[in-house]
Amino acid sequence: MSKTSSGTLYRGREGMWSWVGHRVTGVVIFLFLLVHVLDTALVRVDASAYDAVIATYKNPLMALGETALVAAILFHAFNGLRLILVDFWKQGTKYQRQLLWGVIGVWVVVFAGFAIRHLSLAFGGH
Amino acid sequence: MSTELPEPASKIELKPGVGGGGEIPTFNITLRVRRYTPESTADAYWEDFKLTMYGTDRVLDALHKVKWEHDGSLSFRRSCAHGVCGSDAMRINGRNRLACKTLLKDLDTSKPITVEAIKGLPLEKDLIVDMEPFFQSYREIMPFLINDGHEPSGERYQSAADHAKFEDTTKCILCAACTSSCPVFWTDGQYFGPAAIVNAHRFIFDSRDDAGDMRLEILNDKEGVWRCRTTFNCTEACPRGIQVTQAIAEVKQAILSRTV
Incomplete structure (x- = not known):
């Protein structure tokens, strides 16, 4: 009975979309960690193989990927702190929206700082 | 017998076209309802109804108009129709609302107003789910x-x-x-x-x-x-x-x- 298509997407507000963002960035970070554990474990197997793998990361595409990864980690980290406040700070649920704007503000500042430094090292300078 | 009826005390002279229901502004809406009729079609589908409604009408009034004047097969729950019984929760323009507490004039009437059953419960027919x-x-x-404790002889007191x-x-x-x-x-x-x-x-x-x-x-x-x-x-x-x-x-x- 419930297999019929569910119609339109639910139009949530900030709370729902920050949850979607938290989920998506969480999955992205998990996939990175999976690869990261594997490539780092390689150093125990063969140091030169490890060097070869790490050398393949040094290209513009990976630099952009790293930038996106840091963006995801920063959002997940700051929004995670917001969620802790929502759960455990008495006024947290009342100010969840303002907290989200705070998260986005801090995210923009920190990410801009990282992106400028990282991308100028990756694309300029050499 | 000359029957000269006395004028009622409450009679007020009104200019033509003033007073009565005609003063409430009317507007046209498109009500887009997510239909599901398991006895005839396997999948849910959208159906549009073009209606002329009053400024005082709610989404529930639009559903009534459809059911009473256009298509009697439209199924939905409602009981008190005044936001107390909690029967007519549905997804209106993508968000859960009571149809009896949502005024049409508060919605964007230039676009179709979508009405769907609430999510996550088994759909039975049209806007009715298994609760x-x-x-x-x-x-x-x-x-x-x-x-x-012991049953008190009077009320159970509680501080404000x-x-x-x-x-x-x-x-x-x-x-x-x-x-x-x-x-x-x-x-x-x-x-x-x-x-x-x-x-x-x-x-x-x-x-x-x-x-x-x-x-x-x-x-x-x-x-x-x-x-x-x-x-x-x-x-x-x-x-x-x-x-x-x-x-x-x-x-x-x-x-x-x-x-x-």
């Missing part, structure tokens, strides 16, 4: 006063300060707008859902009730309050303005801070 899983969760939190602790959660009308707005509930039918937790909160924080610990134990489960991901959809959807996410957070804190 049983919802009420099952409600029953599990024991939504009634449990008091171990004690009452204030759960006043907000007494307002629930069990319409399921909150529970069916919860992304966790859509995919995990085992989750108690916001409404059950709200009604548990109403007794957990009631100084006259003695079964708070038992209810906290029921909700201290992986399908209990800890499934809440604080998306705030429930708080936004509640037609009674209950701070649902806040109530869930208070239950979470009570579970962690109680002395067992």
Whole structure:
């Protein structure tokens, strides 16, 4: 009975979309960690193989990927702190929206700082 | 016999075209309803109804107009039609609302107004869902006063300060707008859902009730309050303005801070 298509997407507000963002960035970070554990474990197997793998990361595409990864980690980290406040700070649920704007503000500042430094090292300078 | 009727005392001379129902502005709307008729078609589909409605009309009035004047097969629940019984929760323009509390003039009438059944409960027909899983969760939190003491000869007294602790959660009308707005509930039918937790909160924080610990134990489960991901959809959807996410957070804190 419930297999019929569910119609339109639910139009949530900030709370729902920050949850979607938290989920998506969480999955992205998990996939990175999976690869990261594997490539780092390689150093125990063969140091030169490890060097070869790490050398393949040094290209513009990976630099952009790293930038996106840091963006995801920063959002997940700051929004995670917001969620802790929502759960455990008495006024947290009342100010969840303002907290989200705070998260986005801090995210923009920190990410801009990282992106400028990282991308100028990756694309300029050499 | 000359029958000269006396003029009624209340008669007021009105200019032509003034007064009566004609003064309420009318406008045209397109009501886009998600239909599901399992007896004839396997899949749900959209159906548009072009209606002329008044400025005082609600979405429920538009549904009535369809059912009474256009297509009698349209099925939906409503009872009191005044925001008290909680029968007509539905998804209006993508958000859970009571059809009887949503004025058409508050919606964007230049675009079709979409009306769908609430999500996460088995769809039976058109806008009607099977509410049983919802009420099952409600029953599990024991939504009634449990008091171990002697029965008092009069009322059970309570201070205003004690009452204030759960006043907000007494307002629930069990319409399921909150529970069916919860992304966790859509995919995990085992989750108690916001409404059950709200009604548990109403007794957990009631100084006259003695079964708070038992209810906290029921909700201290992986399908209990800890499934809440604080998306705030429930708080936004509640037609009674209950701070649902806040109530869930208070239950979470009570579970962690109680002395067992």
